């Protein structure tokens with residue numbers, strides 16, 4: 001497995017591989033890898049002839065400096081896991097290597113970023129869009145793999161690909177969960193044992209909300225129900241619970257056909273921000 005830190009060396013290496021039957025799959029991550037990331041890598045390895053994974057804790061997508069500083073960094077273990085999963089190449093630049101100068105370009109994803117993650121993390125999707133665009137230019141993959149756990153990010157990247165005309169197929173992969181339902185996330189490792197035991201409540205709430213909607217409860221009643229339930233669990237600070245369209249991410253007032261209803265939640269538990277969603 002090749003490991004690069006400089007954008008130029010990655011670019012030169014990948015271009016030197018170019019042949020008609022090279023199919024490049026790309027998995028962008030911020031490291032501290034877990035089985036959720038590895039599922040994306042394995043899918044890319046299955047579907048492509050060469051897989052690149054990037055590991056970069058992108059400072060410009062963090063609105064909260066404390067969150068950035070405490071973001072887990074485990075590069076050595078990450079590389080061992082990637083090698084075992086069949087990844088061919090890792091790109092792990094420093095912030096200086098990625099950004100010789102702080103970008104002044106601003107990306108605005110319109111309505112897509114006025115809700116949920118975009119509303120609660122101002123500037124977040126500008127930072128995601130800029131780094132993903134830059135990584136796409138360096139790697140030039142045929143396919144890029146993203147997790148459905150970050151549903152709004154999938155929609156933002158879909159729009160980035162469309163608006164900038166990247167010839168890249170976006171592959172959205174299902175959320176991998178612990179046995180108790182908690183969505184795998186790098187931030188989970190910051191939960192104390194006590195908070196870790198409470199965390200599956202988030203997925204339970206999503207399932208209860210889905211069951212109520214499917215048995216005919218109104219969306220307003222379900223929104224109110226979930227908010228009340230979180231108030232009775234004061235360890236959680238609920239940021240948002242939304243019933244939204246799974247592609248536009250805009251709030252909806254009726255269940256959508258074709259599996260396009262999304263329940264999305266973000267909550268803070270013991271100082272750790274967790275997000276999750278269910279699409280049906």
Ligand SMILES: Nc1ncnc2c1ncn2[C@@H]1O[C@H](COP(=O)(O)OP(=O)(O)OP(=O)(O)O)[C@@H](O)[C@H]1O
Nearest residue numbers: 029030031036146147149150175176184185186187
């Ligand atoms: N449980 C999961 N199942 C499937 N994909 C996942 C899962 N967790 C993360 N991913 C995907 O992996 C890619 C990299 O995500 P990232 O490195 O931010 O990991 P993360 O675990 O989501 O970390 P955090 O949420 O703490 O930032 C993203 O496309 C993300 O959606």
Ligand SMILES: CC(C)(CO)[C@@H](O)C(=O)[O-]
Nearest residue numbers: 028029030058128131150
């Ligand atoms: C896509 C991404 C790697 C961009 O920094 C990040 O937002 C993530 O890990 O989901």
Ligand code: BAL
Nearest residue numbers: 030061062124150153
């Ligand atoms: N998983 C999305 C990246 C972030 O939380 O900044």
